[in-house]
Amino acid sequence: MSARLSASSPPRWPRLLLLWLLLLGAAPGPRRSSAFYLPGLAPVNFCEEEKKSEECKAEIQLFVNRLDSVESVLPYEYTAFDFCQSSEGKRPSENLGQVLFGERIEPSPYKEEKLIRWASRWDYILESMPHTHIQWFSIMNSLVIVLFLSGMVAMIMLRTLHKDIARYNQMDSTEDAQEEFGWKLVHGDIFRPPRKGMLLSVFLGSGTQILIMTFVTLFFACLGFLSPANRGALMTCAVVLWVLLGTPAGYVAARFYKSFGGEKWKTNVLLTSFLCPGIVFADFFLMNLILWGEGSSAAIPFGTLVAILALWFCISVPLTFIGAYFGFKKNAIEHPVRTNQIPRQIPEQSFYTKSLPGIIMGGILPFGCIFIQLFFILNSIWSHQMYYMFGFLFLVFIILVITCSEATILLCYFHLCAEDYHWQWRSFLTSGFTAVYFLIYAIHYFFSKLQITGTASTILYFGYTMIMVLIFFLFTGTIGFFACFWFVTKIYSVVKVD
Numbered sequence: 483m484s485a486r487l488s489a490s491s492p493p494r495w496p497r498l499l500l501l502w503l504l505l506l507g508a509a510p511g512p513r514r515s516s517a518f519y520l521p522g523l524a525p526v527n528f529c530e531e532e533k534k535s536e537e538c539k540a541e542i543q544l545f546v547n548r549l550d551s552v553e554s555v556l557p558y559e560y561t562a563f564d565f566c567q568s569s570e571g572k573r574p575s576e577n578l579g580q581v582l583f584g585e586r587i588e589p590s591p592y593k594e595e596k597l598i599r600w601a602s603r604w605d606y607i608l609e610s611m612p613h614t615h616i617q618w619f620s621i622m623n624s625l626v627i628v629l630f631l632s633g634m635v636a637m638i639m640l641r642t643l644h645k646d647i648a649r650y651n652q653m654d655s656t657e658d659a660q661e662e663f664g665w666k667l668v669h670g671d672i673f674r675p676p677r678k679g680m681l682l683s684v685f686l687g688s689g690t691q692i693l694i695m696t697f698v699t700l701f702f703a704c705l706g707f708l709s710p711a712n713r714g715a716l717m718t719c720a721v722v723l724w725v726l727l728g729t730p731a732g733y734v735a736a737r738f739y740k741s742f743g744g745e746k747w748k749t750n751v752l753l754t755s756f757l758c759p760g761i762v763f764a765d766f767f768l769m770n771l772i773l774w775g776e777g778s779s780a781a782i783p784f785g786t787l788v789a790i791l792a793l794w795f796c797i798s799v800p801l802t803f804i805g806a807y808f809g810f811k812k813n814a815i816e817h818p819v820r821t822n823q824i825p826r827q828i829p830e831q832s833f834y835t836k837s838l839p840g841i842i843m844g845g846i847l848p849f850g851c852i853f854i855q856l857f858f859i860l861n862s863i864w865s866h867q868m869y870y871m872f873g874f875l876f877l878v879f880i881i882l883v884i885t886c887s888e889a890t891i892l893l894c895y896f897h898l899c900a901e902d903y904h905w906q907w908r909s910f911l912t913s914g915f916t917a918v919y920f921l922i923y924a925i926h927y928f929f930s931k932l933q934i935t936g937t938a939s940t941i942l943y944f945g946y947t948m949i950m951v952l953i954f955f956l957f958t959g960t961i962g963f964f965a966c967f968w969f970v971t972k973i974y975s976v977v978k979v980d
Contacts, residue, residue, distance in 0.1 A: 579714025679742030687735025689960025728801030736809025913962025
């Protein structure tokens with residue numbers, strides 16, 4: 483078993499950011515200045531006993547949060563076993579993120595005997611973390627490779643499309659028009675509503691909600707608002723943002739469902755509100771039952787569970803209905819070309835232009851740019867290590883968005899040239915297939931990196947992994963669909979169509 487100590491001091495770089503922001507906020511006058519305060523980032527001063535004051539404390543108060551083991555994913559309260567006893571004192575309250583991660587903060591019997599310098603207060607934690615020295619080189623190596631491949635894809639696409647558009651626009655005669663070939667041939671079917679458009683629109687709404695939530699959370703983490711010192715802040719921010727982003731989820735789902743020709747708007751908004759969140763909550767609740775049975779501190783108390791349901795039903799669902807109302811109220815999305823009444827027959831495809839091989843190949847490149855960060859993220863979750871490089875994570879997030887977009891656009895272009903106009907579901911699944919590689923890597927990580935024993939821990943690992951895989955599937959799939967939607971709208975709006 484290993485015990486974790488938690489202190490209330492942030493790492494060094496948020497302090498530098500705070501000083502920089504204070505300098506920017508200072509007024510130019512020589513005697514007056516103005517600044518603002520970032521919550522939770524102010525340094526705490528400590529001094530020797532004889533020099534203590536209200537502004538300078540003499541004793542560092544240490545807290546314990548939970549007991550972890552390399553052989554189990556079940557955390558326990560610090561006092562769950564006889565050999566660990568906490569000291570008497572006021573117990574701090576946990577935030578939502580700490581409760582979800584199974585942290586139960588209590589006063590500790592440990593005393594800090596030697597005020598440690600402010601700049602080196604995190605060294606004992608960082609030095610104990612293995613493999614951190616390889617992350618810098620690995621991330622930069624991945625960044626160079628992905629940027630090079632992205633540049634090649636973009637250059638090929640721009641040159642090829644430029645020639646295609648120029649050639650199509652020079653076809654003025656009737657004979658030339660009858661000899662159309664390539665992606666221009668399917669202009670009358672390119673915006674034909676897909677099969678199961680209801681489900682696709684619901685996925686797009688939930689994926690938009692997750693995409694915005696991830697971007698804002700990582701952005702705040704980069705600014706230092708969600709530092710590792712403020713435990714649970716990252717999860718709390720993500721949950722609150724997800725609840726408040728019900729409006730864009732309902733709006734996007736309604737807009738695309740209407741453009742697909744759907745009319746069952748009540749079913750659409752109900753599915754957007756309950757389908758994907760319901761799957762996640764059902765999985766989470768089953769895992770919570772196991773945690774309750776095992777007596778783990780990660781089991782969510784009944785009151786917190788009720789609070790989460792209240793956030794979902796009382797805030798997220800109404801906001802989703804509001805977004806759907808405005809989405810259905812607006813006119814349907816106007817397409818640059820008309821859709822023919824009779825669907826065009828798709829010619830027989832070769833092996834490489836069929837949907838399944840393209841979907842499988844499309845997720846390789848996006849996964850290649852995240853698997854290094856994925857290793858460190860899984861370490862922080864399952865191996866009880868601290869993750870603090872949010873700047874690199876945000877950079878990888880941007881690279882993932884670009885890579886998913888370009889890979890999906892490239893494969894979409896190849897399928898359109900083969901006269902296959904069923905791009906909607908294929909674009910979503912091509913980019914979303916990155917989640918399958920995520921699952922495969924998680925299975926590999928379980929058997930090769932972890933020492934977990936016990937049925938309960940195994941079920942919990944794969945249960946929570948399936949939640950992450952579903953969220954990642956919706957996230958990446960939405961990126962691929964939006965990229966292809968922009969691509970096909972752009973190319974068919976710049977060619978002459980009779």
